[in-house]
Amino acid sequence: MSERILALIVTHNRQHMLRDCLELLAAQTRKPNHTLVIDNASTDDTPALLAQHQVEHIRLEKNTGAAGGFHFGLAEACRRDFDWVWLLDDDAHPRPDSLQKLLEGLERARGIGPEPNLLLSRLLWVDGRVHPMGVPWPDLRKPGLMLKARSHGLMPVRFGTYASMLVNLRAAQSHPLPTAAYFLYNDDLEYSGRLLRRGVGYLVRDSLVVHKTRNPYSSAINASDEVFYLEARNRAWLVRSDAFGPLGKTYWLLNSLGVFTVRLLKKGPQGIKPIWKGWLEGFQTLPDSNNQA
Structure with missing residues (x-):
């Protein structure tokens, strides 16, 4: 080849x-x-x-x-x-x-x-x-x-x-x-x-x-609030991205709600803050320009 x-x-x-x-x-x-x-x-x-x-x-x-x-x-x-x-x-x-x-x-x-x-x-x-x-x-x-x-x-x-x-x-x-x-x-x-x-x-x-990840499931679930905020924000960006059409956006929306539910089951009510903060910011902002290289 x-x-x-x-x-x-x-x-x-x-x-x-x-x-x-x-x-x-x-x-x-x-x-x-x-x-x-x-x-x-x-x-x-x-x-x-x-x-x-x-x-x-x-x-x-x-x-x-x-x-x-x-x-x-x-x-x-x-x-x-x-x-x-x-x-x-x-x-x-x-x-x-x-x-x-x-x-x-x-x-x-x-x-x-x-x-x-x-x-x-x-x-x-x-x-x-x-x-x-x-x-x-x-x-x-x-x-x-x-x-x-x-x-x-x-x-x-x-x-x-x-x-x-x-x-x-x-x-x-x-x-x-x-x-x-x-x-x-x-x-x-x-x-x-x-x-x-x-x-x-x-x-x-x-x-x-x-x-060889530390565990077979998402490391974000057990991450600190500061890190999980990135997960929530990025998922909002993902839902809004033109990388996906209506079917893909629906999938990522439902998938994100599932991840957030698991996080709340582990962290309790105090786990809502990074989810709300990241999700809100992801829908209010767009990623910075990609012209960084």
Whole structure:
């Protein structure tokens, strides 16, 4: 396969996770052509690790969150001579053939429909089960393609996460960058939703990546009020985003109400403040301009 692949990892103060991720990239049966790490102003031993591995990296002056890191990294990728960029969280640890399987899925996808804008790996948690936070929503707008794709080990999707997302750089160059103002939570859903609003993307079922989150469910549920405020605000932005039409907006509205209910069950009445504050701000404001890279 002649595709030129840039692996892009965003990291912040998780040197041990990043080390494992880099070692697994080096062990791929089909290695990426180049690896770029965006260091979100880490204060641990990440700089020493990157120097030891002699991997190209860009250190940001401040922690811009996952949203800012991927915003900056994709802006850099769009200026380079590659065909695809493989987005990875530092705690997303690929199997040895993960990239090879993604590219084999790409060839199958080309045989049944238009050129995909993105491909996703199937995410597992550390115990081997499918990761609940990494289950992409099927693209219900394309029932015919869904039936055709099934026999090819593919599923058309409507959005996905950065844990293992292979993005067509031509598509990335023709769409806005990830919205850096999200900082944490839901920026990947909004970005992939925009790429797929009028494009095609697939889950490649036999490309497996272990996503080593602390628990298999949303970390936002147990986060501090200050952090959960970002979750609530960003969900309002997500509902308002032009990444989704009426069906998608309805889904995210109902999904958000479910997340807020679980949060209130855990936190009690005092949990309402960050929800109300974030939700209200998200409907009263829009994210800042994306021209930050």
